Amino acid sequence: MKKILYSSIMMLLLFTSCEKYLDVNEKQTNRPDFDALTPNQMLSGALTNYTSYQVTTLAAYGNRLAYVWGLNSGFTSTDPAYTYKYDSSSYTACFESAYLIGDNFQDILDKKASFPTYTLHFGVAKVMKVMCMDYVTALYGDAPYTEAFNNEIIAPKYEDDKKIIPALFKELDEARAFFAASGAAPMGAEDCVFGGDKAKWLKFVNTIELKLLLRLSKTTDATLVALRTARFTKLNASQDFVIQDVTVNPGYNNGTLNSRNPVFRVNGQNESFSAATSANAANAAGDFAGRLVNGSINDANITSGVVDPRRSRMFTLIGGTVVGNVQGVFPLTAISKYASFYTGRTGASVDIANKNGGERNAFLMLAAESYFLQAEAMQRGYLTGTAKTAFENGVKASFNFYSTGFGTIVIATPLDPVAYLAAIDAKNGLGWTGSTDKISAIITQKYLALAQWHGIELYIDHLRTGYPVLPLPFGVTETKRPNRLIYPSSEYSSNSSNTPDVSNADLFSVNTKTPYYLQ
Template identity: 75%
Template sequence: MKKILYSSMMMLLLFTSCESYLDVNEDQTNKPFFTDLSPKQMLAGAVNNYTNHQIITLGNYGNRVAYVWGLNSGFTSTDPAWTYIFDSSSYETNFENSYLFADNFQDILDKEAQFPEYSYHYGIAKVMKVMSMDYVTALYGDAPYSEAFSPTITAPKYDDDKTIIPALFLELDKARAYFESPSADVIDLGSEDIVFGGNTAEWLKFINTVELRLLLRLSKTTDAALVTLRTSRFAVLNANQNFVTSDVTVNPGYNTSTLNSRTPVFRAYGQNESFSAATSANAANAAGDFAARLVNGTLNDANITTGIVDPRRSRIFTLVGGTVVGNVQGIFPLTAISKIASFYHGRTGANAAIANKNGAERDAYLMQAAESHFLQAEARQRGFLTGSAKAEFDAGVTASFNFYSTGFGTIALAALDPVAYLASIDAKNGLGWTGSTNKISAIMTQKYIALAEWNGIELYIDHMRTGFPVLPLPFGVNATTRPNRLIYPTSEYSSNSANVPTVTNAELFTVNAKTPYYLQ
């Protein structure tokens, strides 16, 4: 399906190295050289493009709808993430790019008969394809899957998302098998592994952590088949708690030469191609009022009691008058609002040239160690995994403080103290462990702070499935909840009209048969 539907779609060029085979921003099967390409030549570009998609496309929507970001002063917007008026043109690339990049990984997997010795490459392609399809089902529910990647099917059927999820877990099993039982003449990973540099043990940890994330999507499901799936999968995962312990980074050689060769955060939220001005996304995006009050320590209600200024706040947002000033979503601010901090976009240094180099060459982050620890904390608190939930909660906070204490390029940062912070928040409801009547609330709140900006789409999904942290709605919206899903893109209604379900704006705000599986 997507091999044909998207092969003519020119997407934003995400990154190319000096070798043109890294340019996989469109389907490759119609290229004259495709047959001769090996998985080794295809892998780096596919992984990098997915990383850009997660950070920029999915992250932009997630940060907005999860109230991390608002509008800067001097800007107005009709963004549906703030108006709650959605249609088929709203955030279309969340769907389209997810399929495009899933298909890039499928292109690699389709090479197995021709190149059987690339087992490790196929393992990476499997887990990355699963991540792409996970976001399709979480954001849209039913979707093409069983017929989606066939080169001969131009109008694939839509599968029930409750049948896609078990298939994704089987794909993760296959990903593991590629690493644990490779072909006898397996070719080792080299520089094309832009994530772990050929360390297969780390890839196995990552696969386990991705599975943990997907299993927790099922934390509140009442579907009998999915409950059984959750129980059986957790039993296996619990017996081998081998998860990510360090930040998972991506860097194929980011540099300052062109806009598309720069690390994704800097390219989107740093400087324009000529380094003459901040990008429009840098200028327009600012702190959301909820996130601002949370890190300022001024959020005190029945759900969260703070009173603690978060030491990470100036590395998340800029300060205005010594504090983070947030935008109430739905209101156009007329006074100065805190912007994205330089720690996020990376443009900082002794002079402009050094600052641009620091930002442009910085690693991208596929997953933070903090997320791994908070996933484990939640799973343990819910009884899905054995072990101390509090220990993983503390480890998650500590990992986040370490993340925000880590310099890059020429930048060295003063270390932030997680021990003092954990002690100061311990008695605070919804923020610290001991004082929280609902431990899941505390886990989700700390996860929200740790992943804010860096993985906004996870914050949105977490909020939708757990209710935490409790987020206010944008001012003036005609809804009582956040949208449970998105509407399928215009491209589907025009090219696959016989199969794509009709979804109305009203159906986004109720739980119904079209609501994604994890909310039913």
């Protein structure tokens, strides 16, 4: 599967932004000198490829399904994220890229016998491979796992996702053991996330486990419920989670299109800087996200009236407000687009703005996400602690994120989270005191903090919790959002004997094909 099925898309994903590390990772096992490559020569490329997958492929799909994005004026679309008409050609990169990148990390792990001292690198590879498989199971359910990364098996069996999930937690434990091993070869610049700081990696492992455990908040499967209880008992003992934004930068620059920060590369300017990219031109604010940050939602789910100070750093303003597109409608009037804070293209001149965008850090996890995960776990009684404090810390972390400059940008007037928290406190669905359902407030504030940056989590959260309550696109005949995607045509053609049949109707019902966390 891994060497044959995805060879055709390998060059579309892997790119070189820091020649020293990424170039050697480009061809991986197809290289005649692959056996001589050491884990430190492979790590940065794998991390960079995963980051691009998360902040572009997954973010784009999630932002559409979570109603953060809609269409810009003058554009039409048959995108299944707006029509809910899916087939095996719909968002295939969500599956294919996860396996290709997971294979990047497995190739590092396969070096254990030849280079046993690179245990820190193996720890990173373990947790990142888990992240790939997490999104496969969350978006598709049953999937290849045990046989997926075996060179000798070109048609791997599909396994019950309820059986895969416990194995992922075991892999997280194996990652911890790698980080704890003595005599490890140090990580340096090839660790373009934490620069070789294993203590920070351990915090990240804990936070990823927290996220995966909260995926199980709705499940009624007895085995998974028992797993959730046991794992939270151990996690609760340390509660050592991410407290700062987790950034990635292997040396992003404006030398070529593929060497740029992936958000800027996809959503900023074209290679010659002569025009906006197609994504920049076509995507714009969604109506729900626009109304939420404008403070104009007042219904049984959210009582607002509070303008969100972050809105101008999320979307452009038209007449002093965010104007969003009603999904399913092809707009002809002006719609708010990406704000320059999101694309990174801002500065005193065009050249400086492009440089700022191209060289900017990418974000693997925002500190706000970690705090909102903790708040939800505390509110559900899974972790000890004060959920309200974690909730407020999440809001503060988001305001700090939107108040932090980059490149030549210095933000002179930071946003004030204290004033915002006071203004929303009595508001149902937004503030702590006024929300009858605290989970609703936590997930809605998480939505605001992660919108655009980590859109796939907003979509999964909505499926899992029902929050925030989102309108459906205009004209769709379905009554809910899809629970999953259909396996890509590449699987049906190359692994047809194993790939389950999934129809468009299966996406909108709960059955054995529905991902584990919704059963």
